[in-house]
Every structure is written in C-alpha cells, then in structure tokens.
Amino acid sequence: MDGGRRLLRPVKEAFDGFQNQAPVYAGIAQIAPAPAFLADYGRRGSVRRATTPGDRLSRIFAAQGVGLFAAAALFAGVGLYGSWLGGEYSAFVAVEGSVPDYFARVAGVGIRTVTISGAHALTQQEIIAVTGIGPKNSLPFLDVQKVRARLKALPLVKDASISKLYPGRVVIDIEERKPFALWQRDGVVKIVAVDGTPIDTYADQRFAALPLVVGTGANAQLGEYTALLDAAGDLRPRIKAGILVAQRRWTLQMDNQVEVALPEVDAAAALARLAQFQREDHVIDKDILSIDLRVPGRMFVRLTENAAAARAAALAPKSKTKGART
Template identity: 30%
Template sequence: MRKLTAKFLPGKKKAAPRKRRRTRRPDRRRTLGLFLTTMLFGVLLGFGWAWWSGWAMTARAELASWAVEKSIASGLIVRKIEIEGYAETRRKTILDALGVQAGDPILSLDPAKAQAALEALPWVQTAAVERHLPDRIRLHLTEREPLALWQSNGKLALIDVEGVVIQRGKLARFRTLPVVIGGSAPKKAQALFATLGREPELAARVATATLIGRRRWNLRLKNGVEIYLPEEGLATAWATLSEYERLEGITQHKVTVVDLRLEGRLVVRIPQIKTKPGHRPERET
C-alpha cells in the first residue's frame, strides 16, 4: 500500500487595495494672499522710486546750483561772446535765443539747449555752440539761402533751397527772385532751378514757375511768354529751347507759348489773328 504524501502549493497573493489619492484643490486663500502681497510690494516699490527720484532730482539741482556759485567765485563768468556767420539775423535776437549774457556764470550755459533755440530762429539753418573756459562763448551760425518767393492763397513767402519758409513779411528787397506757385512747389523748386541754371542766360529771364499736378512745371518769362515744360526729359527740353533762343531768339518774337511737352518737338503759339476768330495758329519746329 502506497504512502500518501501531502504537498502544499503556495497560493496567489491578493493585491492590496490601492488607496485613492485625494486631488487637492488649489488653496484660493493662499493664492489671493500671494497676489495681494505682490501688489503691495509693487506699490511700495513705486512710491519708493518716486520719492527717491524726486530727492535725486532735488539733490542734482542743488549740486548744480552749488557748482555755479563756486564757479562764480572762481572767476568762471562770461566775459566775451563771439558770433560768426550771421548777416540777416540781428545780434540781439541771437543773444536772446542763447539765454546767456556777459556777467552770467559760464557753467549756466547748456550748449545743446542753446543750439536748439538758435536753430529755431527763422534765418538760422545750423548752429554750433562752444564754451571755452574760463570766460568765452563762441557761436558759429549758418544762415539759410533764399531761393524764391512762394505764392500761396494770394500771399507771398520767402523760401530757401530746402523749401523752408524763412519769412512772410518785409519782402520788398527779394522781389527780384522768381515766384513759385503750387502747394508742393517749395519742396520741388530746388531741383527745378538747378536744371534751369544750366542755361543761366535763359534762367535769368524766368519770372514765375507754376507746378502743374505735382508733376511738371509751366514757366512765365519776364516778357510774358509761357514755357510748358515736360514731365520727363526736362534738362534736354530746356537745353533745346536755349539753343533755339541763341540761334533765332524764339521767345523774342510775337509768341505767347512755347510748348516742350512732346519729346523731340517744339510747338510755338502766336497771338490769334483777328480775321480768323477761334483759330490759333501753331508752328512746329
């Protein structure tokens, strides 16, 4: 009879039940407290900076005042003001803009501020301000160059080569300058007169220049003859007219208009003939 042997097999372990993690909700009170703390810190920092800035500015002003007082005691005062390059601007006007006069502390001069004030004067184009210790200030000015009179809304103004208005009144001594007409004429006048100046004899006879459609010019000579200039090829057309003028004196005859708008053509209009009303003869050259 067999002997029975009992064998015990290890049983499977049951998995331990997992603990559920509780999802934490953000602590609103803590977040709000942090936000308020940050804001309070920012406000305090802002007030601190404002106070410090005001104190710093005050201290700087007091230091500057102290330096000026010490400079006076040391003999750093203005005794001489030299001005170069002015003809149209009065000396008193320049000194008023400078803001410093003889006897003032030389350190009280702010060169950058003085330069801006001088360049704001109508005739002054550029200004250089130099402070030479212990007692000398030197100014070098460049005044604007008159180019023409600009007619706008029936009124005249003097303009320079950059199209800047120099003055609007007291223009009698500038009556010999040509007159430009048109809203954009001042800015375009320099280029026009530079081209016309290539033929100086003819250019000297120009009385007015009217900008047409911001694209081209019509000229009126001093004898009343009108010149219609082209939009393109202005220099060539002007040289052609100058050549005809030298050879034939074309604008000296009984003509009213010389039309140069068509490339390679010169059209001359003469006064209307009474026997043929409505007919305007033209001669092409």
C-alpha cells in the same frame, strides 16, 4: 637678642639680605590690578584730556559763531523779503540782473565777449537777440542748454553748440540749414532747403536771388527744376520762376512775364530748342504773352491784345484784295 627680644645680626649680613630681597614695587606691579579708568583708556584707544579754560572758550566761541551766522542769514532773508515786498528787489533785478549774476560779475566772471562762428544767413545781432545774452548775465550762471534750445528753435539753425571760456567769454558755433530755393504755395513764400524742407517764411531780400518754384509739391521736385535751369543755357538768367502744373509738368515764367509751357516728357530738350529760337529770332522779346512747346517739334505763340489787333489789321487789306480779284 636685645632687650626687645629681637635677634641681633651683623650689619653686613643684614645688608646682604636686603640686597637679595625682591623689590617691593615689582611685586606690587605684578599683583595689583590696573585702575578701571586706565583699562578703559587702553580699550578705547583715545585720549581723554582734561578740559582746559582755553578749550571751553573755543567751544563757546564756535557755538556763538554758528549762532551769529544763523542770525545774519535770518536777518538777510527778512531784509530781502521786505525789499521784495517793497519793490526794491524787482527794481534791482531790472537794473543789475539776478542776485547770483550780480555777485558773479563783481567777482570778475561776467560775460565780456561773445564769439560766433558758422553763421552765414543769420547776422550776429539776430543770434545775440535770440540767445538773450547781455551785460546782466554772468558766465557761471549762464544756462547753455536754454541758449542752445533757443537757437535751435530758429528754422535756419540746424544745430548749435555753446561753450564757456573763463573768465568772461562765450563761444557759439552755429550749423545753419542752407537756403536752396523759394517755394510759393497759396500766396505764401517759404525758404526751403535742398531737400525741399521748409526752413522759414520768406521775408528778407537777402534770399531774393534763390530759384523760385510755385505750386503744390514743387518743393519736392527741386532736383528736376534745377536740371531744367541747367539745360536753359543763355535763358537761365531770364527765368524767374517754375510753376508746377498738376504735379506733372513745368511752366516757366520769364523776366518779362512771358510764360513758356514745357512738355511733360523731354522738357529739357524743348527748353534747349527755345534757347536756340531766342538766339536766332529773339522770340521771347516779341510782343507775346506765352509760348507753348508741349507738342513735339511745334511752337505755338499767343500774342498780346495789341499785337493781335495789329496783326489783324495788317492782314485785313490783303483779305479784301483777294476777295475783289476773285
């Protein structure tokens, strides 16, 4: 022992004992609990970084950016409202179209081409006028459903489809109702389809060559009338109209205003007989008003007043001569 009552050991023995001793930090690691904030970090699975000056600046600028955008939107709205009150907005729309259409055109998606297919009776100008498509429109803001509804409102249009082809083309495909005949009733002439459905009021010379039927229910008997036209042979070009009488029989009006009354039964045969008379004697071209073929095998002709007077004058001397001889 030394003077301090401490046990003296050899240096080597002491060093060996120090080496065999468990590390002090290991024991601390096993016994000391983890700090609360580290445990909380493990549970949350996220990293809490210390806020740096750069982060604080980014947050400030982001908040200020939102504020600036909101302020700009507010000022723009106030400006537009003021322009609207002052009439500037209305004047702008009148010249440039709506604001969305204007900016879409500036972006390069204005309507530059309109392609129309399937139209025969309608002209391209008529279709464009109905659709309302013009230089103020743009492709993104074109309402194709409204355009289609406008086209289908036309009596001549059975169906229509509208397609957008970017950057600036509109394709319109039209399916028309085909005009088949003209139908006159109560002084009004309408264009009708093959099934007799009225399409539109007749107001265009483009349809003047269509067959014309007159009278109540005549549009529903177009098939019967066209069969008569087929049976007319050489007379067909001279038939201008078919008048349905009492919804039972037809009277034909020729190009020289002569009327031909056909029978209710076997009308096609009677018309074929008239065609033969015309070839042999040109009966329709004589000075007559009408021909009646309603009696089978007979033909009655009504003369004009001049023709009747001339005939009466021609027959009068013969009558007097016969009377004198008797």
